Amino acid sequence: MEKCVVIYKSKTGFTEKYANWIGEELQCEVYPVENSNLVHLQDYNMVIFGGGVRAGKIDGVKFIDKFRNSFSGKKLILFATGATPTNEIEAIERVRSMNVPRNSGIPFFYFSSGFNYEKMKGLDKFFMSIARGMMRRMKDNEDAQNSMVADMKNSYDHSSREYIKPLVDYVKSI
Numbered sequence: 001m002e003k004c005v006v007i008y009k010s011k012t013g014f015t016e017k018y019a020n021w022i023g024e025e026l027q028c029e030v031y032p033v034e035n036s037n038l039v040h041l042q043d044y045n046m047v048i049f050g051g052g053v054r055a056g057k058i059d060g061v062k063f064i065d066k067f068r069n070s071f072s073g074k075k076l077i078l079f080a081t082g083a084t085p086t087n088e089i090e091a092i093e094r095v096r097s098m099n100v101p102r103n104s105g106i107p108f109f110y111f112s113s114g115f116n117y118e119k120m121k122g123l124d125k126f127f128m129s130i131a132r133g134m135m136r137r138m139k140d141n142e143d144a145q146n147s148m149v150a151d152m153k154n155s156y157d158h159s160s161r162e163y164i165k166p167l168v169d170y171v172k173s174i
């Protein structure tokens with residue numbers, strides 16, 4: 001199997017949890033992106049990068065561009081965590097198309113998580129307080145039937161270790 005490292009960006013802990021689960025399953029080291037300068041990329045032939053989705057964009061996805069040259073000859077896998085439920089295929093496809101460069105061939109995996117309002121800070125906290133206020137006012141609107149929107153009122157955690165199986169199986173198959 002490939003020698004891999006997991007690098008993640010996590011603000012409220014969901015991506016960190018998934019990164020650690022992946023690290024345990026694949027027996028590889030796990031680093032927050034803030035410590036990625038400590039990672040000797042030359043020691044690995046596979047890099048798995050993950051971040052939370054914020055307004056469609058994967059947090060920390062710039063990491064991919066920054067290290068693209070170092071990735072030549074290395075396999076890169078991208079994963080995202082988000083409040084969107086796994087059955088909302090079109091929304092997840094939009095995340096893929098907004099973040100995975102076209103024709104890059106970078107495998108992409110999405111894992112459902114939730115919202116943790118207690119751990120949010122700064123602009124995220126401010127933005128989400130406005131969004132939740134809007135949700136409350138439009139509770140009869142049909143958009144509010146969307147399950148992510150309906151769930152948004154309070155913190156919740158729908159993450160599950162079993163969601164990482166497709167990524168783990170993919171890595172084990174190459």
Ligand SMILES: Cc1cc2nc3c(=O)[nH]c(=O)nc-3n(C[C@H](O)[C@H](O)[C@H](O)COP(=O)(O)O)c2cc1C
Nearest residue numbers: 010011012013014015052053055056082083084113
């Ligand atoms: C400001 C903000 C915007 C978000 N936008 C989205 C989004 O567009 N789609 C989604 O599925 N989840 C969205 N979420 C939920 C996060 O993606 C989810 O909580 C994620 O797992 C956070 O990862 P982290 O805890 O590792 O930072 C948003 C959360 C915040 C705070």
